[in-house]
Amino acid sequence: MKSKAVFLDRDGVINHDHAYVHAIEDFEFIDGVFEACQYFTELGYKLVVVTNQSGIGRGYYDEAQFQRLTQWMCEQFNRHSIDIAGVYFCPHHPKKALPQYLRDCDCRKPKPGMLLQAIDEHDIDPTNSIMVGDKASDMKAAIAAGVATKILVRSGQEFTAEDESFADFVCDSLAQLPQKLG
Template sequence: MGNKAVFLDRDGVVNVDHAYVYKIEDFEFIDGVFEACKQFQACGYQIVIVTNQSGIGRGYYTEQDFDLLTKWMVEQFKQHEIEISKVYFCPHHPTKGIADYQQDCDCRKPKPGMLLQGIKELSLDARECIMFGDKGSDMLAATAAGFKKKILVKSGQSLTDEELSLADEVWNSLDCASEKFSENN
């Protein structure tokens, strides 16, 4: 794989956003996610997942719960011949976190900390990276990280006109990858 990557938000892009998903039985992949990721890989992109997980900071579940689910999720991708290069998560919340988790950190999107960490650790060129997210905060993080392209998908949240204006493209879901994504992205 080269020095470019597709960064995917998790809840609302990879899986149905049922709010604070941390159990395998509640994790539901969005249709087309495996096919899209195969296409990204075929075009030479690494795949990185970046996810705000304030449910950890709020005390709804633990980092260990998140790790178990993440290992399972990565294995599901592997079974579809898809390599997830890295999964980054932010457990913090600036106002609703408990104890050490209550902080205004650099990793919680819309701040670019997780994306910048991925660029550094995986030796990526930000100008060759693409962000897929379902919120304006995903688009703002990608802009701050200097990404080449920002794509909003409608498979998660309801989007405002302002959020839509932050994206370079808007897709219904990753299911559109076969018709909209090529090596030229």
């Protein structure tokens, strides 16, 4: 039987987006993120992080730094009895990147590559899954991957009506989701 998942963008959903966050000391969890993730885990959802990381491609930090931060982040979730089933990232950028990362790939959201890879590797049913992101590109990737429910979190940002039109729900943060969906 296929599992269901909540796909989470990282910056702006799990942590405050301070632009190219790559160091533990700069990583600030958004209030309520652990409680919201516990809620989804209790409902039987796998949690999967899908994050564009063009800072790697631009040379602001490297993959090893990203992996160290990711391991630390997952440990913080584990301390709250939350398992992150997988973390998928795209280091590429089509115009602003070092040569080895300069490409128009299938994994950079709004393309669905990261989600499709996770769906395949974790035997996920996208029609029974949720995408939570803070940009229209997150919603577009979810649509392209066939993810049923799209949730746009503002995280302090303002969106156009067109941006919001890609989402099924719009809220201020991940912490509001249990009340919004419950």
